Amino acid sequence: MQGRLFWYVLTALCLVSLAPSPSARAADIPARGILGDASAPQACTKCHDEPALSSIFHTAHMVKADPRTRVETEGCQNCHGDSSGHAAIMRPNQVRPAPGRVFKGPQASPVDVQNEACVSCHQGGPTMHWPGSAHAASDIACTSCHQSHAVRDPVLVKVSQPVICFTCHADRRADALKPSHHPVLEGRMACSDCHNPHGTVGPSLLKAGTVNDTCLTCHDEKRGPFLWEHAPVQEQCTICHTPHGSVQQTLLKQRVPYLCQDCHDSSQHNSQPFSGTNLPGSVLPSRQLVQRACLNCHSEIHGSNHPGGVRFTR
Ligand code: HEC
Ligand code: HEC
Ligand code: HEC
Ligand code: HEC
Ligand code: HEC
Ligand code: HEC
Ligand code: HEC
Ligand code: HEC
Ligand code: HEC
Ligand code: HEC
Incomplete structure (x- = not known):
């Protein structure tokens, strides 16, 4: 109730301040x-001067010196569309029409109408591959992730970004809480260190196009070239690792030796049948199974440059 009263008073005040002099009588006010x-x-801040909205004057979108913002010529209508009817002085009991574009709430415009505003200025750079990308194809609004009125848009801040992604990708939050994980919840990394949510040329919105190129931007020491290469490492890091979180050590998909035995068959030394006598904790545990298992000896698992490192043992 109080809120409504506030608007009535405010609208009345605006009426007085906007009115041509002498003050317009109801009869003089045309239908629109x-x-x-x-x-x-x-023209808008006359009525909309709440701090949560006027904070936009401290953002990149209201920098007058930057002609790309078109503040001087379009003002708030850059995003909210033609709102001259909405900002008009109303006749008594006249219903104020909605602004050209509304981004939140029950009157929100369709997503494509909302995005049209943002895309009209943001077409190159990081948003270049937006058309047809996973989020665009799922009808996600730019403003599902971005808050335009906030002084510091939370999705651009490392610590607050994942919270926004988790609202739709809850399983990623569960992963981030597993014992081995990239330091995303710790605020040292963001989802956007690996993903470009606006679209990419490669799979899974990965920033660098391929899985390996994405991983190698930070883990360059695994790139090689190695004298002795381990085929699956060259092929794809995610054959053995899961990027978001694992209950195994070092983000592994499976425990060693089982991980290795997916590919290395049991006719060789490495895969003696497991029994009650060779498992860790038994009388004669197999050295292939205790401690770091295969990694006891094959420690250079990503590849080796040692002349004798053909089996990745050094
Ligand atoms: C004369 C006062 C007045 C002026 C001027 C005005 N507005 Fe509003 N505006 C209102 C009122 C009152 C509401 C609340 C309407 C409601 O809640 O239904 C509102 C609501 C809005 C909303 C939210 C709509 C929704 O459905 O959630 C937006 C966005 C908006 N105005 C944008 C603007 C823009 C942009 C301008 C300038 C072009 C502007 N307004 C000028 C009075 C004004
Ligand atoms: C860069 C685009 C952009 C510009 C420029 C912009 N807005 Fe907004 N506005 C938004 C978005 C997006 C929302 C939805 C809330 C949010 O995400 O911050 C919004 C929400 C609003 C609301 C509704 C708030 C609510 O709580 O329902 C009002 C009113 C409003 N804006 C007024 C203005 C006024 C006045 C200006 C100019 C001073 C302006 N906007 C400039 C994008 C913009
Ligand atoms: C009239 C043109 C225009 C419109 C419309 C527009 N932007 Fe912008 N936007 C800019 C300019 C100019 C900048 C600052 C220059 C830059 O960083 O590229 C900017 C910067 C940004 C930034 C970076 C802010 C920062 O702090 O670094 C984000 C995010 C953004 N816009 C999102 C949006 C979204 C979401 C919408 C739609 C609701 C939108 N923009 C609508 C012109 C526009
Ligand atoms: C799924 C969430 C999401 C959606 C949807 C989204 N963005 Fe972003 N946007 C982000 C994140 C995260 C960043 C920060 C990227 C980074 O730090 O590399 C960002 C950054 C930006 C930037 C600043 C880029 C820079 O480095 O200066 C702009 C501009 C921008 N977005 C515009 C848009 C526009 C326009 C749309 C809609 C067409 C949109 N975004 C949709 C999450 C999103
Ligand atoms: C409003 C809901 C929403 C938000 C917020 C959101 N997403 Fe998404 N995301 C989706 C939908 C819907 C899809 C497409 C369906 C699917 O694959 O689950 C998707 C798909 C993806 C994909 C897979 C793309 C592919 O090609 O398989 C990635 C990666 C992704 N999102 C990352 C992010 C990141 C990072 C953020 C935060 C910056 C984010 N999303 C925020 C809804 C959202
Ligand atoms: C270390 C890099 C990295 C980080 C950080 C990262 N991702 Fe991913 N993400 C990937 C890779 C790689 C894939 C492809 C997975 C595959 O091919 O097995 C992927 C796939 C996805 C997918 C689509 C496929 C799926 O498994 O559902 C979504 C959604 C996603 N990531 C969301 C997120 C979110 C949200 C965050 C932040 C909380 C995040 N990612 C952080 C690397 C990363
Ligand atoms: C933006 C940089 C960055 C990217 C890209 C990246 N990582 Fe990482 N990675 C890190 C950081 C930081 C750590 C944590 C190191 C620490 O805690 O000292 C880490 C740790 C790891 C670990 C060890 C985890 C543990 O529990 O010990 C593995 C395995 C790993 N990353 C694999 C990958 C894979 C696979 C990819 C590609 C999908 C990838 N990383 C992409 C930065 C990155
Ligand atoms: C054949 C399975 C396999 C593949 C493929 C693989 N890794 Fe690993 N990775 C491992 C194993 C096993 C460990 C644990 C090594 C240890 O504990 O000594 C590990 C550990 C790591 C670590 C943390 C410890 C360290 O050595 O820094 C990082 C980072 C890492 N891998 C990155 C990558 C990247 C990047 C790729 C892709 C280029 C990749 N891995 C491909 C099996 C693999
Ligand atoms: C996705 C399948 C795959 C996984 C998982 C895998 N490897 Fe391999 N590994 C290969 C392939 C393929 C070769 C190359 C075989 C060749 O050249 O004959 C290879 C080669 C090797 C070699 C050298 C063999 C030789 O003949 O020179 C060793 C040692 C090895 N792997 C150990 C491991 C260990 C230890 C693990 C677990 C941490 C592991 N591998 C996981 C596929 C895999
Ligand atoms: C005690 C050290 C040690 C452990 C533990 C070990 N290996 Fe080996 N592995 C070797 C040595 C030494 C060679 C090379 C000798 C040879 O040619 O037989 C070798 C050779 C290999 C080869 C090449 C093919 C072959 O049989 O010659 C593969 C594949 C392999 N190991 C995989 C594994 C896997 C998988 C595990 C874990 C289940 C494992 N190794 C555990 C020492 C070890």
Whole structure:
């Protein structure tokens, strides 16, 4: 109730301040209301001066010196669309029409209408591959992730970004809580260190196009070239690792030796049948199974440059 009263009073005040002098009588106000010039931000801030909205004046979108923002010519209408009817002086009991574009709440415009505003200025750079990308194809609004009125858009901040992604990708939160994980919840890394949520040329919105190129931007020492290469490492890191979190050590998909035995068959030394006598804790545990198992000896698992490192043992 109080909120509504506030608007009535505010609207009345605006009416007085916007009205041509002497003050307009109801009868003089045409059916669409008295249209003002809505292209300056001040046309809107007359009524919308709450701190949570005027914070936008401290963002990149309201930098007058940057002609790309078009603040001087379009003002708030850059995003909210033609709102001259909405900003007009109303006749008594006249229903104020909605602004050209609404981003949140029950009157929100369709997603494509919302995104049209943002895309009209953001087409190159990081948003270049937006059309047809996974999020665009799923009808996700730019403003599902971005808050335009916030001084510091939370999705651009490492610590707050994952919270936003988790609202739709809850399974990723579960992964991030597993014992081995990339330090995302710790705020040392963001999802956007590996993903470009606006779209990429490669799979899974990965920033660098391929899985390996993405991983190797940080783990360059695994790139090689090695004198002795381990085929699956060259092929794809995610054959053995899971990127988001694992209950195994070092983000492994499976425990060693089982991981290795997916590919290395049991006709060789490495895969003596497991029995009650060779498992860890038994009388004669197999050295292939205790401690670091295969890695006891094959410690250079990503590849070796040692002349004698053909079996990745050094
Ligand atoms: C004369 C006062 C007045 C002016 C001027 C005004 N508005 Fe509003 N605006 C309102 C009122 C009152 C509401 C609340 C309407 C409601 O809740 O139904 C509102 C609501 C809104 C909303 C939210 C709509 C929704 O459905 O959630 C947006 C966005 C908005 N205004 C943008 C603007 C923009 C942009 C301008 C300038 C071009 C502007 N307004 C100028 C009075 C004004
Ligand atoms: C860069 C695009 C952009 C510009 C420029 C912009 N807005 Fe907004 N506005 C939004 C988005 C997006 C929302 C939805 C809330 C959010 O994500 O911050 C919004 C929400 C609003 C709301 C509704 C708030 C609510 O709580 O329902 C009002 C009112 C509003 N804006 C007024 C303005 C005014 C006044 C200006 C100019 C001073 C302006 N906007 C400039 C994008 C913009
Ligand atoms: C009138 C053109 C225009 C429109 C419309 C527009 N932007 Fe921008 N935006 C800019 C400019 C200019 C910058 C600052 C220059 C830059 O960083 O590239 C910017 C910067 C940004 C940034 C980076 C902010 C930062 O702090 O670094 C984000 C995020 C962004 N815009 C998102 C949006 C979203 C979401 C919408 C739609 C709701 C939108 N923009 C609508 C022109 C626009
Ligand atoms: C799924 C969430 C998500 C959606 C949807 C999204 N963004 Fe972003 N956006 C981000 C994240 C995360 C970043 C930070 C990227 C980084 O740090 O590398 C970002 C950064 C940006 C930037 C700043 C880029 C820079 O480095 O200066 C702009 C501009 C931007 N987004 C515009 C848009 C526009 C326009 C749309 C809609 C077409 C959109 N975004 C949709 C998550 C999103
Ligand atoms: C509003 C909901 C929403 C938010 C917020 C959101 N996403 Fe998504 N995301 C989706 C939908 C829907 C899909 C497509 C369906 C699917 O694959 O689950 C998707 C797909 C993806 C994909 C897979 C793309 C592919 O090709 O398989 C990645 C990666 C992704 N999102 C990352 C992110 C990141 C990073 C963030 C935060 C910056 C984020 N998402 C925020 C809804 C969201
Ligand atoms: C260390 C790099 C890295 C980080 C950090 C990362 N991802 Fe991923 N993400 C990947 C890779 C690689 C894939 C492809 C998985 C595959 O091919 O097995 C992927 C796939 C996805 C997918 C689609 C496929 C699936 O498994 O559902 C979603 C959604 C996703 N990531 C969301 C996120 C979110 C949300 C965050 C932040 C909390 C995040 N990612 C952080 C590397 C990363
Ligand atoms: C933006 C940089 C970055 C990218 C890209 C990246 N990582 Fe990492 N990675 C890290 C950081 C930081 C750590 C944590 C190191 C620490 O805690 O000292 C880490 C740790 C790891 C670990 C060890 C985890 C543990 O529990 O000990 C593995 C395995 C790993 N990353 C694999 C990958 C794979 C696979 C990819 C590609 C899908 C990838 N990383 C992409 C930065 C990155
Ligand atoms: C054949 C399975 C396999 C593949 C494929 C693989 N790794 Fe590993 N990785 C491992 C194993 C096993 C460990 C644990 C090594 C240890 O504990 O000594 C490990 C450990 C790591 C670590 C943490 C310890 C360290 O050595 O820094 C990182 C980082 C890592 N891998 C990155 C990668 C990257 C990047 C790729 C892709 C280029 C990749 N891995 C491909 C099996 C693999
Ligand atoms: C996805 C399948 C795959 C996985 C998982 C895998 N490897 Fe391999 N490994 C290969 C292939 C393929 C070769 C190359 C075989 C060749 O050249 O004859 C190879 C080669 C090797 C070699 C050298 C063999 C030789 O003949 O020179 C060793 C040692 C080895 N792997 C150990 C391991 C260990 C230890 C693990 C577990 C940490 C592991 N591998 C996991 C596929 C795999
Ligand atoms: C005690 C050290 C040791 C352990 C533990 C060990 N290996 Fe080996 N592995 C070797 C040595 C030494 C060679 C090379 C000698 C040879 O040619 O037989 C070798 C050779 C291999 C080869 C090449 C093919 C072959 O049989 O010559 C593969 C594949 C292999 N190991 C995989 C594994 C796997 C998988 C495990 C874990 C289940 C494992 N190794 C555990 C020492 C070890």
